[in-house]
Amino acid sequence: MDRHTFITAFNHCRLVENEHDFPSLHENFASPRDAAVMILLVERANGLHVMFTRRAEHLKHHAGQISFPGGKYETFDASLQHTAIRETEEEIGISIGHNQVLGSIGQYATISGFHVTPYIAIADSIPPLVIDKNEVAYAFEVPLAHCINPQNILSHHITRFDKTFPVYFIPWQDTYIWGATAGMLKHLSNHLLSKVN
Numbered sequence: 633m634d635r636h637t638f639i640t641a642f643n644h645c646r647l648v649e650n651e652h653d654f655p656s657l658h659e660n661f662a663s664p665r666d667a668a669v670m671i672l673l674v675e676r677a678n679g680l681h682v683m684f685t686r687r688a689e690h691l692k693h694h695a696g697q698i699s700f701p702g703g704k705y706e707t708f709d710a711s712l713q714h715t716a717i718r719e720t721e722e723e724i725g726i727s728i729g730h731n732q733v734l735g736s737i738g739q740y741a742t743i744s745g746f747h748v749t750p751y752i753a754i755a756d757s758i759p760p761l762v763i764d765k766n767e768v769a770y771a772f773e774v775p776l777a778h779c780i781n782p783q784n785i786l787s788h789h790i791t792r793f794d795k796t797f798p799v800y801f802i803p804w805q806d807t808y809i810w811g812a813t814a815g816m817l818k819h820l821s822n823h824l825l826s827k828v829n
Contacts, residue, residue: 633679633777635754641824642734642752648826650738651800651819667746668716669702670728671820673754673776680754681773682817684809685723688769698809700750700816701726701768712736716751724771725762728753737819742812750816774804780821785814 672683701720709715732753740748787798801810
């Protein structure tokens with residue numbers, strides 16, 4: 633998928649239900665915490681690619697998982713968009729201008745009590761990454777077309793507290809993109825590919 637096709641599809645209004653983690657569990661949080669991530673799209677010769685990070689193995693939470701650059705909203709952040717931009721620069725050394733951000737897709741509620749807002753930005757090119765090894769083991773790219781292809785977005789259903797819900801995962805080479813990250817990509821896929829009712 634190239635830039636023009638993506639922007640055209642992204643800017644069309646869609647009535648798409650938000651994806652979320654474990655609906656029977658995240659509702660138990662009286663005061664969910666806000667967070668934001670950046671779905672950074674990089675323009676390559678064969679189309680747009682998505683930038684991912686693998687979280688460092690020594691982290692207490694979600695060690696080794698595939699994620700987008702991002703983190704929790706801090707009181708000094710001017711907005712959630714600022715959170716996503718700040719965290720992207722801190723984690724992988726890429727400075728994103730507000731004019732590169734196309735917008736966001738719906739909040740994603742996680743089992744850990746966060747309401748995560750994913751923002752979308754497009755970069756023509758990126759400088760060499762500066763990885764913060766305290767948070768990120770490494771970063772890598774996957775073609776956007778692979779990530780939003782419904783045939784690649786698989787699910788496993790889990791039942792807890794008498795409710796059944798899907799856990800999404802996307803195979804890529806020798807790893808899996810799964811959990812909240814895959815759920816956000818499922819939501820983006822729904823938004824881009826669903827027909828307007």
